[in-house]
Every structure is written in C-alpha cells, then in structure tokens.
Amino acid sequence: MKNIVYYLDGPGGAFKAVEEPMPEPGPGEIRIRMRRTSVCQSDVVIYKVGLPRIKQWPAIILHEVCATVDAVGEGVTKYAPGDLIGIGCDIPCGDLDCIYCGRQGTGDWTSCPNTIATGHEFPGFARTHAILPDWFVELGPIAKFDDGVNPDHACQLEPLACCLEGMTRVNNCIENRIVVLIGAGSQSTYALQCSLAMGARKVILVNRGEDRLQRVLRDFGSERVVGIRWDDNVVSNILEACRPFNEPHFVMMNAPAEAGYRLSTELLGYGTVLDAHAGVKGAGGKPQIQHEVDLNNDIHYKLQCYQATHGSSMHGIGLAHRMINEGMLPLIDKMTNDTERFHHSELLPAIQRAADKDSLKVIINWS
Ligand SMILES: [Zn+2]
Numbered sequence: 060m061k062n063i064v065y066y067l068d069g070p071g072g073a074f075k076a077v078e079e080p081m082p083e084p085g086p087g088e089i090r091i092r093m094r095r096t097s098v099c100q101s102d103v104v105i106y107k108v109g110l111p112r113i114k115q116w117p118a119i120i121l122h123e124v125c126a127t128v129d130a131v132g133e134g135v136t137k138y139a140p141g142d143l144i145g146i147g148c149d150i151p152c153g154d155l156d157c158i159y160c161g162r163q164g165t166g167d168w169t170s171c172p173n174t175i176a177t178g179h180e181f182p183g184f185a186r187t188h189a190i191l192p193d194w195f196v197e198l199g200p201i202a203k204f205d206d207g208v209n210p211d212h213a214c215q216l217e218p219l220a221c222c223l224e225g226m227t228r229v230n231n232c233i234e235n236r237i238v239v240l241i242g243a244g245s246q247s248t249y250a251l252q253c254s255l256a257m258g259a260r261k262v263i264l265v266n267r268g269e270d271r272l273q274r275v276l277r278d279f280g281s282e283r284v285v286g287i288r289w290d291d292n293v294v295s296n297i298l299e300a301c302r303p304f305n306e307p308h309f310v311m312m313n314a315p316a317e318a319g320y321r322l323s324t325e326l327l328g329y330g331t332v333l334d335a336h337a338g339v340k341g342a343g344g345k346p347q348i349q350h351e352v353d354l355n356n357d358i359h360y361k362l363q364c365y366q367a368t369h370g371s372s373m374h375g376i377g378l379a380h381r382m383i384n385e386g387m388l389p390l391i392d393k394m395t396n397d398t399e400r401f402h403h404s405e406l407l408p409a410i411q412r413a414a415d416k417d418s419l420k421v422i423i424n425w426s
Pocket residue numbers: 099100101122123148217218
C-alpha cells in the first residue's frame with residue numbers, strides 16, 4: 060500500500076497528490092492513518108496568501124485531525140493499533156529538556172521561543188498516513204478517545220481546545236455569568252456550546268452578517284442565548300441584554316478585525332474578563348491597537364482582566380478531550396452540514412467552501 064500525500068505547491072496554487080512508499084515507524088514512533096481533517100480559517104489564509112511560518116513550498120497543510128493508530132514502533136506502550144486519537148496543532152519543540160515543552164516542562168509550548176505547529180513548521184495532515192516522531196509520541200498533544208467516539212467530533216479537538224484555553228484561563232467567568240461572544244464563526248459557535256455546557260447564565264452572540272448569526276441561533280440557540288446584530292446601537296443593545304447586570308462578565312473577541320477589539324473594550328465593566336482571542340492581521344501585518352487602561356480604577360477597583368490565548372497547550376487539549384469524549388456538546392454535528400463535507404480528493408473545493416461567509420466547519424473524510 061502507498062501513502063498518498065497532497066502537496067500544495069504555493070499560496071493560491073494547486074494540490075498535487077503524490078504516491079510515496081508507506082513509512083515504517085522506528086523505535087518510539089507511531090504511524091497514523093488519517094480519518095478526518097477539519098478546515099481551520101488559518102488554512103484558508105495559508106491557501107490564499109501563505110504564512111511567514113511556512114518557509115518551505117510545496118507544503119503539506121491541514122492541522123485539525125483525528126486518526127487511527129496504524130502501527131507502533133518498538134517501545135511504544137501508550138498507544139496501540141486501532142486507537143482513535145486527536146492531535147493538537149501547537150506541539151513541543153522537540154527538546155526533551157525545554158522548560159516549556161520538555162519532560163519537566165509546563166506544557167505551555169506556545170510560550171516556547173522555538174514553538175512549532177503542525178501544518179506550519181511541522182508537516183500537516185493532508186496525507187493518508189504519517190509518522191509521529193518519538194518526542195511527539197512521548198510529550199505531544201495527543202488525546203486518545205474511547206471506542207465509539209465519532210471521528211467527525213474527534214477531529215475538532217484542536218479548535219475546541221483553542222476555544223477552551225480562552226474560556227478557562229481565568230476562573231469563575233462562565234458559570235452563572237453573562238458571556239458575550241463577538242463574531243459568529245466557528246470559535247464563537249464552540250464557545251456558545253461550551254458556555255451552555257459550563258452553566259453560563261446567558262450567552263449574547265454579536266455578529267455583523269445576518270446569515271451566519273441566524274444559522275448559529277437557529278441551530279445552537281436556547282432560552283439562554285440572545286443574538287444581536289452589530290450595528291450602530293450594538294453597545295447599548297448588548298448592555299441592555301446583560302440586565303440585571305450592568306456589564307458582561309466574559310467577553311470573547313472572536314472577530315479578526317480591529318473593530319472587534321474596539322467594541323470589546325467598550326463592554327468592560329465591573330469584573331469583566333476580556334479574552335482577546337482572534338488575532339488581527341491585515342495586508343500590512345499586525346496593527347498596533349492602542350487602548351488606555353487605568354491600573355487603579357479599571358484593574359484594581361473594577362477587577363477588569365485583559366487576557367489572551369493563542370493556540371492550545373495540554374490544558375486546552377485535556378478540556379476539549381473531555382467535552383468530546385463525554386458527549387458534552389450534543390449539537391456539535393450541526394457545525395457541519397451536507398455542503399461542508401468533502402472527500403480527500405476534493406481538498407481545494409473543501410478549502411473554498413470554508414472561506415464562504417455562511418460556513419462553520421468543513422470536514423474532510425480520509426477513510
Ligand atoms: Zn485550527
């Protein structure tokens with residue numbers, strides 16, 4: 060049997076399927092057989108304009124993945140053939156002595172100066188089989204699912220982990236609290252489902268486009284969910300929806316636009332935690348967004364908290380694994396409708412579909 064590897068020749072280019080010899084796992088390594096990959100908005104960006112982190116073209120992209128362990132090398136005891144696993148995107152740097160990524164490390168590998176990620180510096184999973192090296196197997200973000208877990212859910216481990224990193228970096232801001240989600244893309248839709256699962260009092264979903272807002276409200280709404288159009292009255296409408304409170308407790312900024320940051324800071328009141336979740340990149344790179352904070356009044360007396368996460372560490376992977384493994388997100392199948400399912404021979408149409416304004420989560424089937 061051959062390994063089919065899809066190489067993207069360059070930004071805006073074509074995927075070329077190459078048949079390569081099936082690799083054999085060495086000591087400490089495992090070979091995985093891809094089951095599903097889901098498409099991240101970063102894959103859409105990489106496809107359209109590339110990314111400085113990808114230095115070598117042709118490149119193997121796609122990082123949201125679940126796979127079945129296919130063969131294990133000598134000495135591997137954690138995994139066995141047949142195991143269904145999900146894999147994080149941010150991975151250890153490979154230095155076993157690293158204070159972030161190594162054996163005694165914190166697992167916060169997004170803080171490592173040598174941080175790497177799958178589908179970026181490390182080849183992605185647009186291939187039927189892959190070898191995971193020994194350090195990846197020992198220390199990497201690999202979560203094993205119970206028998207019977209749906210691969211359509213398992214492949215969403217990584218985006219869900221990123222979302223949960225942001226929602227849990229500060230304690231006590233979701234359960235019994237008012238949550239505002241700016242933007243109605245996939246990260247907000249995960250956050251909405253997680254907020255309900257974590258016992259939020261109310262979730263206020265804010266979006267500019269009516270189509271996606273209506274899709275998310277229709278499929279994920281409940282009596283605890285309110286949708287608000289982002290128009291000229293958006294700030295007063297959000298604050299009105301927070302009643303009897305004067306402000307939200309948690310604001311997650313999921314719109315990759317400077318305007319989203321501007322809006323989010325206008326919502327901060329007593330005790331508000333702002334998660335600056337979506338990065339903002341324009342044609343000219345990252346803009347510098349100035350915002351003045353009064354450390355005495357805003358931070359000390361009002362207990363406001365500015366925080367951000369990007370990517371996921373072992374913490375988020377563990378939380379996301381539990382959510383999926385224990386079926387805590389009963390509506391997750393609605394992230395992907397029939398127009399968002401593709402076979403691996405249709406990588407380009409899959410990425411183009413993910414770029415559509417109404418799309419939530421495109422899943423590619425490798426089985
Ligand atoms: Zn992703």
